Amino acid sequence: MPRSPLGPISANIPRGKELTPHTRAKITTLREEGISIREIAERTKISENTVKWTLKSEPRRNAGITPKRTGRPRSYTERDQRSILRFVRNNPKSTYIDIRQNLHIDLSHDTFQRILNSVGIKNWRAKGRPALEPQDAKVRYT
Numbered sequence: 001m002p003r004s005p006l007g008p009i010s011a012n013i014p015r016g017k018e019l020t021p022h023t024r025a026k027i028t029t030l031r032e033e034g035i036s037i038r039e040i041a042e043r044t045k046i047s048e049n050t051v052k053w054t055l056k057s058e059p060r061r062n063a064g065i066t067p068k069r070t071g072r073p074r075s076y077t078e079r080d081q082r083s084i085l086r087f088v089r090n091n092p093k094s095t096y097i098d099i100r101q102n103l104h105i106d107l108s109h110d111t112f113q114r115i116l117n118s119v120g121i122k123n124w125r126a127k128g129r130p131a132l133e134p135q136d137a138k139v140r141y142t
Contacts, residue, residue: 016050018066019046019050019054021063021065023044023046024054024058024061026044027040027044027046027051027054027055028054028055028058030043030044031055037051037052037055075107075111076105076107076111076115080103080105080107081115083103083105084099084103084105084112084115084116085115085119085121087099087102087103088116088121093126096109096113099112
């Protein structure tokens with residue numbers, strides 16, 4: 001939906017969904033038949049820019065399927081991840097601040113949580129246990 005003239009620019013404008021392999025094949029076939037980009041856009045009710053981009057990126061696709069996007073690179077290495085997991089398994093009651101200080105790894109709280117959740121380590125409250133009475137402590141000690 002276009003914004004009104006001189007209106008505020010919103011980052012919440014939804015983007016279009018990815019085309020299906022069937023629609024991409026249809027666009028490619030129409031182009032191979034010699035039909036213009038404008039005519040293809042009118043027939044398929046897709047914008048001209050989308051048709052152009054689909055035709056331009058077609059050689060990179062495998063049987064009409066878009067290759068996986070790489071995404072943002074991670075802010076930590078495999079070595080960092082292994083050292084975090086080793087530290088947490090040896091010190092289960094440590095906090096994220098403890099991890100940061102002991103390993104000298106500067107990652108956010110969410111990143112630590114994501115790393116630990118990926119291997120099934122989640123936050124939980126330790127079960128409360130009654131304190132030992134002094135006479136019971138003596139019996140155990142002996």
